[in-house]
Amino acid sequence: MRAWIGTLFFAGLLAASLSLATALKEEIDQADEILSWGQELVSAQPLSSKNAVTLAYNGGEQQIYLAGRRNDVSPKALPEHIQDAITTIEDRKFNAHPGYDLSGIARAFINNANETSVQGGSTITQQLARNVYLTHERTYERKVKELLLARALEENYSKKEILTAYSNVIFFGHNVYGIQSAADTYFSRPLDDLNWNQLAYLLTVPNNPSLYDPLNPSDAFFERKDRILTQLFEAGVLSKSAYDQYHGVKLQASFRIQSIQYPDYMDTAVREAIQLVRSRYDLDDAEARDYLSTHEATIETYLSTGKQKQAKQVMSQLPPGVNGGYTELTPQGRIVAMVDSEMTQVGEFNRATQAYRQPGSAIKPILVFAPFIEETGATLDTVLDGRPTCYGSYCPGNSHDRVLGDVLLKDAVAFSYNTPALAAFSAIDQERAYKTADMMFSQWDEQDENLASALGGLTQGVSPKELAAAYTPFLNKGEYTSGHTIKQITFKSGEPTLTPILTEETIWSPETISEMKKALSTVTSYGTGRYANQLKGEFEYLGGKTGTTNDNKDMWYVGLTDRTITAIWLGADTPRPFPELANRAYPAIVWTQAHQ
Helix, strand or coil: CHHHHHHHHHHHHHHHHHHHHHHHHHHHHHHHHHHHHHHHHHHHCCCCCCCCEEEEECCEEEEECCCCEECCCCHHHCCHHHHHHHHHHHCCCCCCCCCCCHHHHHHHHHHCCCCCCCCCCCCHHHHHHHHHHCCCCCCHHHHHHHHHHHHHHHHHCCHHHHHHHHHHHCECCCCEECHHHHHHHHHCCCHHHCCHHHHHHHHHCCCCCCCCCCCCCCHHHHHHHHHHHHHHHHCCCCCHHHHHHHCCCCCCCCCCCCCCCCHHHHHHHHHHHHHHHHHHHCCCHHHHHHHHHHCCEEEEECCCHHHHHHHHHHHCCCCCCCEEEEEEECCCCEEEEEEECCCCCCCCCCCCCCCCECCHHHHHHHHHHHHHHHHHCCCCCCEEECCCCCECCECCCCHHHCCCCEEEHHHHHHCCCCHHHHHHHCCCCHHHHHHHHHHHCCCCCHHHCCHHHHHCCCCCCECHHHHHHHCHHHCCCCEEECCECEEEEEECCCCCCECCCCCEEECCCHHHHHHHHHHHHHHHHCCCCHHHHHHHHHCCCEEEEEEECHHHCCEEEEEEECCCEEEEEEECCCCCCCHHHHHCCHHHHHHHHHCC
C-alpha cells in the first residue's frame, strides 16, 4: 500500500513538474516574443530625417514642406549648448539611463494609481518612441510598448543620434516640427544664431503647444520661459550674465510664411510627384510624402517662368465674377505654364486641374472631326449635311437657332456648327471614339456614350490640363501624350531616379493630322477664334478651337501654335451665364493677351 502511494506521489510530482516546465517555457517564449517586438519594429522602421523637398525649374528652385513644416538638423549640426538645454529641461539622466528611468516610472505609477489616465515618467528616448512609432493615447499598454521601443532604440542608436532625432520630431505648434524648423519659422534664423531668450522661448512650447502658443504668448507662457532659464542657470548650462540679461524679458515671435512662387504650377508638380511615388512603390499618400521628404527629393519640372508670369498676369485681370483655369504644354505633353485665376497658395483649389466643366464644341476635334477624317478620308471641302435632324427624341440645333443646309467640313469646324458635326459623328465608329475619350479624360463615364457628348455635353466634364493634352496628337504626328509637369525626381539619399509614367498612344494617321491642322487654322483665320489671328506672324502655325456650353455658362478656347497647346476655361464656380463674353469668344482674347 505504501509503495503504491509512493508511486502515485512521484507520478504526480513528475506530472506537475512537466506541466510547470511547459508553462515556464511558454512564459519564456512569450517574454522573448514581447521583448523582440520593439527590436523588430525599430529594425523594420529605422529612424529617418525629413527635409523640405526641392522644386527645380529652368533658372531657379524653391523648397516646400510635405511632412509638416520640418527641416531636420543632423547630429553634427546640432549645437552642443542646445543639446545640453534640451536634456536639462526634458531628461537630466539622459546620458546615464538605458532609455528608461525606473525611478521616474515608479513615481508615475504611484501618482497614477488612483487616476484614470497615465501621466509622466517618460525619458527623451521614450518620447521619441512615442512620437515616431505610437499614438498619444494615455494607457498603460502604450507605456509598456514605449519602454520596449526605448530599449530597442538605445541598442540601435547612439545617445547623440537619439537626442537629435528627438529634437527633430517635437511639435512646436502651427504645423512646425523640430527645433531647427522652429528657429527658422518663429525667429527667421538658424539654430546657431538663437540667443538664450529665444531658445528658452522655443523650449517652452513642446510641453503643451495649445496652451503655450508661440504666436500668442500668455503670462503663463512667459512664466514657464523664465522657469526654463532658471533651470538652465542652476544646472550650469547658462551663465549668470546671460541669466540676468534674459530672465523676465518678454519677446514676441513671428510666423515666417513659406512663400511659394508659382503655386498653381507647383501644386500640380507636388501632386504628380506624390502620385508617382505611390504608384512606383505601392504606398499611401502619407507614406509617399514621407518618402519624398526622407530621401530629400528634387522634383525637376518643365516650368517656363516667363510663360507662367505672363499667363498669371492676364488671368488675374479677368472681368468681375469670372474664374478661370489655364494650361499650356508642348506637343510632347510637357506642361510649361499652369494658372488658376484666384490661386495664391499651394493646396488651394486649382481650376487648371480640378475644375471639370462641360467642354462644348472644344471636344469636337477629338470626338468627331479627327475620327471622321480618319475613317472616311474626308478633306476640308467634304460636304456635310447641316439640316436640322432629330435622333430619336434628341433634336439639337445650332447657336442662335441658325438653320443650315449643306456645309463644308472646314466651315463646320470654323464656326462650331452642331448639326453638321452630328451628321459626321453618325457616320463613324462611335465606340472607337468613346474609347479614345475614355483614355484622355479622367471623368469620362459610360453615361457619356451618347450623341450629346459629340457636342460637349458630358456628365462631369474635362479640366484644362486634360483638354490641352487631348490636342497633342495634332502637333505630335498623331500621338497622344498625357500632360505632365515633371521631368524627373532625383534623391539626395541616392534612391533610384523616378521619371513620369505617361500615357502615350498613336491615335490618328499623318494624313488625318494634316487635314485637322488645316481645319483648326480656319478657326483663327476666319472662324470663331479669329481674334487670335493678329498673332499669326509670330508663329509658323496658328490654329484653335472655341467651345461654349448651353446658356453660355462655360467658355473655352484651345490655342495651338507650332510650339505649344493652351487650353483655357472661363466661367464661374457656381455656373451662371456670360452671354456677352461668350459672344466675343473671350477665352480667345485671353489666349492672345497671354501670348503677346
